[in-house]
Amino acid sequence: MNLVVRDLSCQYGTVPALRGVSLDVRSGEIVVLLGPSGSGKTTLLSLVAGLLTPSGGEIRVGDEVLSRPDFVRAPEDRHIGFVFQDFALWPHMTVEQTVEFPLKMGKTPRAMRRRRVEDVLKLVHLDGLGARYPHELSGGQRQRVAIARALAPRPQLVLLDEPMSNLDARLREQMRGELQDVLRHEGVTALYVTHDRLEALALADRLAIVDDGRLVQVGTPKTVYDAPASVFAAGFIGPAAMLPVEVLGSADGGGVRARLGNGVPVTGPGLPFRHGHTRGTWIIRPERLRVVQPGSAPSAEVVLPAVVRSSIYAGSHWQLELGVLSGSCAVTAYHSDPIARGDTVQLAVDAARTWIIPEEDPRRHPFTVLNGAAGTELADAPA
Amino acid sequence: MAANPSTGEPPGRGTAVRRWWRVGVGEKGLFLAAAVIVLGLVVLPLCALLVQAFMPHLFNVPASLGVSLSGIKSLLADPYALTAGVNSLVLAAATAVLASALGALTAYLLQMTDIPGKRLLWGFVWLLLIAPSFLLAQGWEILLDPGGLTHALLGGILTRVLLSPAGVMVVLALKLFPYSTLAVASAMDGLGQDVVHAARLSGAGPGVVWRRVLLPLILPALMAGGLIVFAEVLSDFGIAATLAQTANFPLATFSIYTSLEQFPVNFSQAAAASLMLVAAVTLAQVFQRYMSGRRAYTTRWGGNRALAPISLGRRRGPIFAGALLFMLIAFGVPAGTTLIASFLPSGAGGFAPHAQLTLANYRAAFAVSYGAGAFGRSLEYGLVAASLGMAATLIISLAWRRTSNWLTLMLQIFLTSAIAVPGIVLGAGYIFLWNAPGFRGLGAYGTPVVLALAYMAGGLPYAVRVVSGSIAQIPGGAVNAARMSGARLLEQMRFIIVPMLKETWLRVWLMLFAGVLFELPVSQLLYPPGSPTLAVSIVHQFNGQQFGLGAALTVMSTAAAGSAALGVSALIQRAGRRRRPSRPAPASDLTSEGVQAS
Numbered sequence A: 001m002n003l004v005v006r007d008l009s010c011q012y013g014t015v016p017a018l019r020g021v022s023l024d025v026r027s028g029e030i031v032v033l034l035g036p037s038g039s040g041k042t043t044l045l046s047l048v049a050g051l052l053t054p055s056g057g058e059i060r061v062g063d064e065v066l067s068r069p070d071f072v073r074a075p076e077d078r079h080i081g082f083v084f085q086d087f088a089l090w091p092h093m094t095v096e097q098t099v100e101f102p103l104k105m106g107k108t109p110r111a112m113r114r115r116r117v118e119d120v121l122k123l124v125h126l127d128g129l130g131a132r133y134p135h136e137l138s139g140g141q142r143q144r145v146a147i148a149r150a151l152a153p154r155p156q157l158v159l160l161d162e163p164m165s166n167l168d169a170r171l172r173e174q175m176r177g178e179l180q181d182v183l184r185h186e187g188v189t190a191l192y193v194t195h196d197r198l199e200a201l202a203l204a205d206r207l208a209i210v211d212d213g214r215l216v217q218v219g220t221p222k223t224v225y226d227a228p229a230s231v232f233a234a235g236f237i238g239p240a241a242m243l244p245v246e247v248l249g250s251a252d253g254g255g256v257r258a259r260l261g262n263g264v265p266v267t268g269p270g271l272p273f274r275h276g277h278t279r280g281t282w283i284i285r286p287e288r289l290r291v292v293q294p295g296s297a298p299s300a301e302v303v304l305p306a307v308v309r310s311s312i313y314a315g316s317h318w319q320l321e322l323g324v325l326s327g328s329c330a331v332t333a334y335h336s337d338p339i340a341r342g343d344t345v346q347l348a349v350d351a352a353r354t355w356i357i358p359e360e361d362p363r364r365h366p367f368t369v370l371n372g373a374a375g376t377e378l379a380d381a382p383a
Numbered sequence B: 001m002a003a004n005p006s007t008g009e010p011p012g013r014g015t016a017v018r019r020w021w022r023v024g025v026g027e028k029g030l031f032l033a034a035a036v037i038v039l040g041l042v043v044l045p046l047c048a049l050l051v052q053a054f055m056p057h058l059f060n061v062p063a064s065l066g067v068s069l070s071g072i073k074s075l076l077a078d079p080y081a082l083t084a085g086v087n088s089l090v091l092a093a094a095t096a097v098l099a100s101a102l103g104a105l106t107a108y109l110l111q112m113t114d115i116p117g118k119r120l121l122w123g124f125v126w127l128l129l130i131a132p133s134f135l136l137a138q139g140w141e142i143l144l145d146p147g148g149l150t151h152a153l154l155g156g157i158l159t160r161v162l163l164s165p166a167g168v169m170v171v172l173a174l175k176l177f178p179y180s181t182l183a184v185a186s187a188m189d190g191l192g193q194d195v196v197h198a199a200r201l202s203g204a205g206p207g208v209v210w211r212r213v214l215l216p217l218i219l220p221a222l223m224a225g226g227l228i229v230f231a232e233v234l235s236d237f238g239i240a241a242t243l244a245q246t247a248n249f250p251l252a253t254f255s256i257y258t259s260l261e262q263f264p265v266n267f268s269q270a271a272a273a274s275l276m277l278v279a280a281v282t283l284a285q286v287f288q289r290y291m292s293g294r295r296a297y298t299t300r301w302g303g304n305r306a307l308a309p310i311s312l313g314r315r316r317g318p319i320f321a322g323a324l325l326f327m328l329i330a331f332g333v334p335a336g337t338t339l340i341a342s343f344l345p346s347g348a349g350g351f352a353p354h355a356q357l358t359l360a361n362y363r364a365a366f367a368v369s370y371g372a373g374a375f376g377r378s379l380e381y382g383l384v385a386a387s388l389g390m391a392a393t394l395i396i397s398l399a400w401r402r403t404s405n406w407l408t409l410m411l412q413i414f415l416t417s418a419i420a421v422p423g424i425v426l427g428a429g430y431i432f433l434w435n436a437p438g439f440r441g442l443g444a445y446g447t448p449v450v451l452a453l454a455y456m457a458g459g460l461p462y463a464v465r466v467v468s469g470s471i472a473q474i475p476g477g478a479v480n481a482a483r484m485s486g487a488r489l490l491e492q493m494r495f496i497i498v499p500m501l502k503e504t505w506l507r508v509w510l511m512l513f514a515g516v517l518f519e520l521p522v523s524q525l526l527y528p529p530g531s532p533t534l535a536v537s538i539v540h541q542f543n544g545q546q547f548g549l550g551a552a553l554t555v556m557s558t559a560a561a562g563s564a565a566l567g568v569s570a571l572i573q574r575a576g577r578r579r580r581p582s583r584p585a586p587a588s589d590l591t592s593e594g595v596q597a598s
Helices: A041-049 A095-105 A110-123 A139-151 A169-186 A197-203 A221-226 A231-237 B016-025 B027-053 B070-077 B079-112 B118-130 B133-144 B149-154 B157-162 B165-190 B193-201 B206-235 B252-261 B267-296 B313-342 B360-365 B374-402 B406-420 B423-434 B448-473 B476-484 B489-500 B502-517 B521-526 B534-543 B547-579
Strands: A003-012 A015-025 A030-034 A056-061 A064-068 A080-083 A157-161 A189-194 A206-211 A214-219 A241-250 A256-260 A265-268 A279-284 A289-292 A302-313 A318-324 A329-335 A344-349 A355-357
Touching: A003 A041, A015 A041, A015 A056, A015 A214, A030 A041, A030 A197, A041 A080, A041 A157, A041 A189, A080 A139, A080 B476, A095 A110, A095 A139, A110 A139, A110 A169, A139 A157, A139 A169, A169 A197, A189 A197, A197 A221, A197 A231, A206 A221, A206 A231, A214 A221, A214 A231, A221 A231, A231 A241, A231 A279, A231 A355, A241 A329, A256 A279, A265 A355, A289 A329, A302 A329, A318 A344, B027 B070, B027 B267, B027 B374, B027 B406, B027 B423, B027 B448, B070 B079, B070 B267, B079 B118, B079 B165, B079 B206, B079 B252, B079 B267, B079 B313, B118 B165, B118 B313, B133 B157, B133 B165, B133 B313, B133 B534, B133 B547, B157 B165, B165 B206, B165 B313, B193 B206, B206 B252, B206 B267, B252 B267, B252 B423, B252 B521, B267 B423, B313 B547, B360 B547, B374 B406, B374 B448, B374 B489, B374 B502, B374 B534, B374 B547, B406 B448, B423 B448, B423 B521, B448 B502, B448 B521, B476 B489, B489 B502, B502 B547, B521 B534, B534 B547
Parallel strands: A030 A189, A030 A206, A080 A157, A157 A189
Antiparallel strands: A003 A015, A003 A056, A056 A064, A206 A214, A241 A256, A241 A279, A256 A265, A279 A355, A289 A344, A302 A318, A302 A344, A318 A329
16 A cells, blocks of 8 residues: 655644655555654654644545544554554563454454464564563564564554664664565565664665655665765765865766866766756765776776875775865775875776765755656666 | 545544544543543532632522631631641641651661661551551550559659640651651662762861751751641641540641531631631642752762761660660550550550450441441442542543643642642532532432542542553553554553553552541541441540440451552562563573574
8 A cells, every 4th residue: 555645744833843745655665764863754654653643734545544634543543553663562461462452453353363463473583472571572572573563453554663773783684684574575565764874775665865854855775875866865875975066067968067176077977957056066985986006097087186094994894084185075985905194095986976966955956756746756876 | 445535534434433432432531531520529629618718608598609708707716716726837837847857867767877677667667657647646545544554654644745735746746757757768868979979078077078968968858858747737637636636735627627517517617717727738738849849859860879878886786776666656556555455345444454355346346336337338438439539540640641731731730739638628628519509409418429429539639649650651652552553542541551550550549448448537527427437436436435446446447458458469469470470581592683593
């Protein structure tokens, strides 16, 4: 069942928490809301769940209206599964009783309830633990119970509010894959909130970047990573050097022509150039930067002299922090060996695999949505 | 699921029955029920009483809205009422000072020193706190009886000392000092070693640390404890109706009682006296909260290590013996005297030296000439009022958690303030209300129904306070998770809130039950003619010098309350065991990822 959110807004007193958000989630799709704390992503989730009342806009699941200005359906009538950040398990109920509870509320016959509970517990690898109470479970097991409870009544939509935030790093990694498998197995539509970019990239069919109560970009993880719609989105989805450039115009065959502060010309893919754009930001991911010997870089690549500020060991590589453009900007690059602090090196950039944003203010860009109801779909990222 | 094309609502969900169900017991229904309970049980009776202080003819037929201060004037012109009022104020102030001193001393010994037998001494503190004042007062009266042992040994000196205003003050202080102990001990508990170290490193000697650091930190709690004692003395009816009465020392609560018992009743004067009493008690409580709110318990802060106990050295033994003796005098003497007297023939002269032990008092307790069946009756009242009170408490606490508007806020403030209303005033309010036009015709006055309602009303402010606190502890996610699972209001209550707070319900039920069993002022005013309650019957036996019989009834009621407490404890433990199986999950079952190893 697809979820449709139209022009949704919400205020806490006089403070706007959500400002006219529109979003479509296709049936069976996992959309991850990614944004910093206080950006409004949990508010959006709570509005869809019915735990908060919107101040405007509409929410539909399939043909069913959940909320609009003159009508708000109670959470208990929405048939939506919800996985809470702290799992919200009831201390007086066993695992079985907890998972069975929504089925009981839905008046499912006892025999069917039992079967479904067994199936769901098996699905989340909790078979044999049905008689345990929450305090007898580990963090990971508690999370599985919360997921099982949300999935047991076969809801049309599942909402997950930072369900991994209470797990340790190793368990989080393991659960990402498992959760995706479980959601796919059930074929359920899911809206997932997190501020962890790795979690978002791993789980999402599409990402929705939230900032200051607005959706600033919606797209596949690869699109958002390689072709961010704003400097904010570029920085939030992963590490990147952001070098200021003077925007010169559109390049032949697409892309943007620009010039660095030291006069070096740059041509690469980017957001569409419009008249009036005079400045912009060149987004370079660390994996697009290479330390090269002087004169060894291919002529198509842009070469920047850089001064090493630090070399940090990161296991599979060394992470170099460098200063470029006379030390006015910091960039990060990966290298196989450490380089002494203060050394000057040459950085080669394959400009065709970078991204130029002609205007750094995200609010002046229309955000991206699926169906074209608002904003413009971005082109796929460069290969 | 196909939706209604015009509204988008799914079919079948908007049927009339479901709509009624939602409106009937939904948020609004719950809020309405809570408002009706608080208004009907507490607000209306108290307003009916207090408004009469200014509108003495409000409930006349025909009613008059004329405002008059005649009630207050007649109160000020009545020497008995005036004396009782002044006595109460002086007694409250003196008792507060004495109880604060005793409380601070016991708190110091129990909280800050290495005195042995702390659990035993704390046990006595709690016993004194929960024991009804009239039972302790009667224990002293038995001891002081002219035919008793102490009279024979001390030649009536003790009788003369205790049956005086000073004696009443001492007995009250011995009963009420635990309030001060608890307040001060709580503040002392928060004092940390770092506070002392900081002062010592600043150059302060041990004396200066006490004078300049520790005492100023404890002082607000000491004052708060004293103010609680002050308010308790003003509200007390148990000792006012027994020991103080025997000592010919009239107090305000008893004066209100007598003004309602005399004929013709001066309703407006009784209302004016109640108003004054409520004002004085409220003032004391407001001041106490102001003190608490500012500083009283803010001695605790993060990372502060507990204060090392002060060593009593070789004086530990003698100081413990002294503390134990004090507790035995405060609780052991009146309780022990009552227990022994219950096995002595009634009329044997109280605590008589050579009397034969007998069970006659217990046999007679079931067939006393006055108040036959009082024991069983009070048990029934306790069961009914505690159970209905629990239901009312649940409705109010839930409604207030979920709905917040100006009316809720007003009712909350009123119910919280009702804690300060002495039982005698609440009882008087019920007399006024149920005799008011519109209520009189119901014929409920003088029946067990009104008494049971008054019992519920008396316990409601405390019960709602405790339960609201517990409900606030339930994480919002637990209830939201139930809602997202499809649980409606009643199902959320039945499956989530009630089971999660099972232990609180049991404790509050016990509190209400025991409160009804030992309740005196409301019972005294409202018991149906010819059917007195246990507390009324006990006081009656004592006033008629039937010490043995009164003592037997006291022991029986204490045993009933104790049995209920044991039963409730067993239920709590059983609930705990079921929720926390004795066999914990074997560690080997859990891998580091928290998944059972297969």
